[in-house]
Amino acid sequence: MDRDRARGRGGQARPRRGLRGDAPRRYADRAGLPRPQGGCANRGDRSRQLQDHVPAPRQRRMGTNVSESGDGMPIHTVGKGESATSIAADNGFFVDTVWNHARNTALREKRKTPHQLFEGDEIFIPDKELKQEDGATGSRHRFKVKGVPAKFRLQLLALGEPRANEDYVLNIDGQLTRGKTDAQGWIKQSIPPGARSGTLTLQGGKEQIPIQIGDLDPIEEVSGVQQRLTNLGFPAGNSGELDDSTKAALRQFQEAQGLQTTGEADAATRAKLKQIHD
Known part of the structure; x- marks a missing residue:
C-alpha cells in the first residue's frame, strides 16, 4: 500500500487495525490477562495464558463427590438417586463410554447394570478426548450432536x-x-x-x-429388596435392614409366587423379584 492511500483526510497517518504491536494488548485487556511484553505475544503464549485463566467449573463439569485416584484421575462417589447414566450425562459423556471403561470393570461385575448403582459406589470418569474432523477452509460445515436418551x-x-x-x-x-x-x-x-x-x-x-428416577437400589442390597416388595404391594419399609416387617413382606411375596416360604432374601427370591421388577 502506498503512503498516500495509508493517510486519511488532512494528511494524518491512519492507524491500521490488527497490527502486531496493538492486537495482543487489546486481546489481553479483554481477556483479563497480563499484557504481553515487547508488543507482541505469540500464539503459544496466548493459548497458555487463556488455559491458565479458565475457571475450574468450565474445565470439568463435575459435582462435589469427586476425588482423585493414585494416578490423579477422577473418581466419582455415587450419591443418592444417581446412576451411571446420569453421571455420564452430567460430565458430557455417553453412558457406554463411562460404564464400559476398563477402570470400571469391578463396578460392572458388582452392579451388572449402569442404571442401578448404590450410594457410596465409586465410578471412574475418564478425561475427554478431542476428535478432529477434516474440512475445507472457507466453507461452512454442519455438525450434529448425538444424543442417547x-x-x-x-x-x-x-x-x-x-x-x-x-x-x-x-x-x-x-x-x-x-x-x-x-x-x-x-x-x-x-x-x-x-x-x-x-x-x-x-x-x-x-x-x-x-x-x-434413579432411586431404585440394586437387588443385591436389602434396600433394593424392600423397594421392590413395596412397589409390588408387599409393604416392607425402608430401614435397609432385614427386620421383622421386611421378613413378613418376604414371606407374603414368596407364598404368592410359589417359592419356599423362608422370610429370607435368598437367591431364588431375589431372582424372582428381579424378574418381576427390574
Whole structure:
C-alpha cells in the first residue's frame, strides 16, 4: 500500500487495525490477562495464558463427590438417586463410554447394570478426548450432536391384572408425553439421561403417581429388596435392614409366587423379584 492511500483526510497517518504491536494488548485487556511484553505475544503464549485463566467449573463439569485416584484421575462417589447414566450425562459423556471403561470393570461385575448403582459406589470418569474432523477452509460445515436418551419403563397393574390401553400423561422434568399403556399395561418412553423425577397422571387427572428416577437400589442390597416388595404391594419399609416387617413382606411375596416360604432374601427370591421388577 502506498503512503498516500495509508493517510486519511488532512494528511494524518491512519492507524491500521490488527497490527502486531496493538492486537495482543487489546486481546489481553479483554481477556483479563497480563499484557504481553515487547508488543507482541505469540500464539503459544496466548493459548497458555487463556488455559491458565479458565475457571475450574468450565474445565470439568463435575459435582462435589469427586476425588482423585493414585494416578490423579477422577473418581466419582455415587450419591443418592444417581446412576451411571446420569453421571455420564452430567460430565458430557455417553453412558457406554463411562460404564464400559476398563477402570470400571469391578463396578460392572458388582452392579451388572449402569442404571442401578448404590450410594457410596465409586465410578471412574475418564478425561475427554478431542476428535478432529477434516474440512475445507472457507466453507461452512454442519455438525450434529448425538444424543442417547434413557429408557423409561413402567408397568401398571390393578389386582395383579394389567391396566391395558389406559390414557396417561407422563411429566418428566417438565417434558410432557401423552400416550396409552400397551396390552400388558406397560409404559415405555425415551427420557433425558439426566432426568430425576416426574409425575404420571391417569384417569384424566383423577390419579397422580409421583416418580423418582434413579432411586431404585440394586437387588443385591436389602434396600433394593424392600423397594421392590413395596412397589409390588408387599409393604416392607425402608430401614435397609432385614427386620421383622421386611421378613413378613418376604414371606407374603414368596407364598404368592410359589417359592419356599423362608422370610429370607435368598437367591431364588431375589431372582424372582428381579424378574418381576427390574
